[in-house]
Amino acid sequence: MKLERCHSIADLQRIARRRLPWPIREFLEGGAGREWSIHNNVAAFSRWALVPRSLADVGERDLSARVFGRDLSWPVMLAPTGMSRLYHGHGELAVARAATGTGTLYSLGTFGSFTIEQVAEVCPGPKMFQLYINGGLERSLTLIDRAKAAGYDALCLTVDSAAAPNKLRDLRSGFDHGGVTPRGLLSILAHPRWVLGLARGGPLKLANLDVGAGDAKKIQWEDADRLSWDLALRIRDRWGGPFALKGILSPADAALAAERGVDAVILSNHGGRQMDALPAPVDMLPDVVDAVGDRLEVLIDSGVRHGGDVLKALALGAKGVFIGRPYLYGLAAGGEAGVRRALQILRSELERDMTLLGVPRLAQIERSSVRPAPPLPVPTWPPLTTDLLGT
Numbered sequence: 001m002k003l004e005r006c007h008s009i010a011d012l013q014r015i016a017r018r019r020l021p022w023p024i025r026e027f028l029e030g031g032a033g034r035e036w037s038i039h040n041n042v043a044a045f046s047r048w049a050l051v052p053r054s055l056a057d058v059g060e061r062d063l064s065a066r067v068f069g070r071d072l073s074w075p076v077m078l079a080p081t082g083m084s085r086l087y088h089g090h091g092e093l094a095v096a097r098a099a100t101g102t103g104t105l106y107s108l109g110t111f112g113s114f115t116i117e118q119v120a121e122v123c124p125g126p127k128m129f130q131l132y133i134n135g136g137l138e139r140s141l142t143l144i145d146r147a148k149a150a151g152y153d154a155l156c157l158t159v160d161s162a163a164a165p166n167k168l169r170d171l172r173s174g175f176d177h178g179g180v181t182p183r184g185l186l187s188i189l190a191h192p193r194w195v196l197g198l199a200r201g202g203p204l205k206l207a208n209l210d211v212g213a214g215d216a217k218k219i220q221w222e223d224a225d226r227l228s229w230d231l232a233l234r235i236r237d238r239w240g241g242p243f244a245l246k247g248i249l250s251p252a253d254a255a256l257a258a259e260r261g262v263d264a265v266i267l268s269n270h271g272g273r274q275m276d277a278l279p280a281p282v283d284m285l286p287d288v289v290d291a292v293g294d295r296l297e298v299l300i301d302s303g304v305r306h307g308g309d310v311l312k313a314l315a316l317g318a319k320g321v322f323i324g325r326p327y328l329y330g331l332a333a334g335g336e337a338g339v340r341r342a343l344q345i346l347r348s349e350l351e352r353d354m355t356l357l358g359v360p361r362l363a364q365i366e367r368s369s370v371r372p373a374p375p376l377p378v379p380t381w382p383p384l385t386t387d388l389l390g391t
């Protein structure tokens with residue numbers, strides 16, 4: 001299927017699934033435990049309905065947003081996702097270029113497969129660096145100085161990853177141990193195009209930490225359980241610019257962040273990848289917004305798959321929305337062009353829905369544009385079952 005024939009994120013997902021070997025596909029799509037968090041993230045958006053207003057003159061539409069003091073052409077941003085070369089040889093560089101090309105913010109992760117400096121070179125637009133202290137505290141602190149020197153606009157500290165997740169799909173495929181099972185190897189051999197794409201870029205590394213992918217597991221969780229408010233504020237002070245905490249779900253934590261002068265919280269359950277049975281961030285949004293008022297920016301990710309989901313999050317008080325898997329499906333399906341296609345699909349869905357909703361300026365959408373709706377008896381997406389054929 002060609003990219004132009006993809007009309008939804010699910011269409012891109014279908015191509016991505018064909019292009020990726022089984023262990024990589026499982027790593028991308030899977031989550032913690034029984035994957036209830038993933039399921040719920042997506043389903044939660046269906047439990048909010050949009051309430052249109054009529055006769056609103058929506059002939060001139062404005063999708064622009066302002067996040068971390070930067071103007072964006074729309075409020076959908078690209079979340080940090082480690083080791084993007086797993087999905088396409090150009091990895092983070094392709095994603096960062098697509099973000100800049102569409103006037104939005106790209107987030108590079110500590111566990112990226114290209115360095116802070118390489119990404120900054122191709123991404124003159126808004127960019128954020130995501131920090132893990134996992135990987136060793138001292139080593140991580142030096143990354144802050146590098147991100148500052150390379151001109152990143154914001155820093156986010158991920159705070160939902162104190163322990164390695166229990167990802168059953170990765171345990172079964174062997175990916176969890178940095179390897180693959182014989183069945184995984186067979187699937188890799190059946191995807192020569194993927195192998196070539198990866199091989200062209202040389203050995204896969206956690207480029208910022210200069211650690212080979214095979215050794216990643218050994219260092220990836222070092223110091224992960226040492227994060228505290230004290231340390232978070234030290235990190236904020238060392239950075240000195242717009243600073244966000246990523247992975248907040250509790251209104252009490254959001255209120256503490258506001259009291260302590262944090263600039264933004266990213267409500268997130270890590271796309272269901274860290275812990276199971278968590279609430280969907282969109283369901284926590286009203287309480288968090290009530291707890292912090294306008295003392296800090298509330299941003300959100302996890303489960304966004306449609307432009308209408310973006311509208312719902314904004315109506316409930318988010319200033320912006322991040323996507324993870326949707327752009328990775330695009331990346332796997334067609335590199336930079338695939339990421340652009342994912343953004344194009346979401347943007348046209350968003351623009352159509354805001355027009356039909358009677359909201360000409362996205363930044364002015366109000367709470368009255370949504371209301372709770374009963375659960376839909378629809379099939380869940382993404383599918384919860386593992387593809388047992390492994391091809």
Ligand SMILES: Cc1cc2nc3c(=O)[nH]c(=O)nc-3n(C[C@H](O)[C@H](O)[C@H](O)COP(=O)(O)O)c2cc1C
Pocket residue numbers: 027028041079080081082109110111130158246268269270271272273301302303304322323324325326328
């Ligand atoms: C393959 C993959 C890798 C990720 N790696 C990171 C990471 O290194 N750091 C981080 O803070 N979040 C990471 N995330 C979480 C994303 O930043 C984001 O919270 C999540 O993908 C949003 O949910 P969604 O995939 O449903 O859009 C990763 C997500 C995926 C899918």
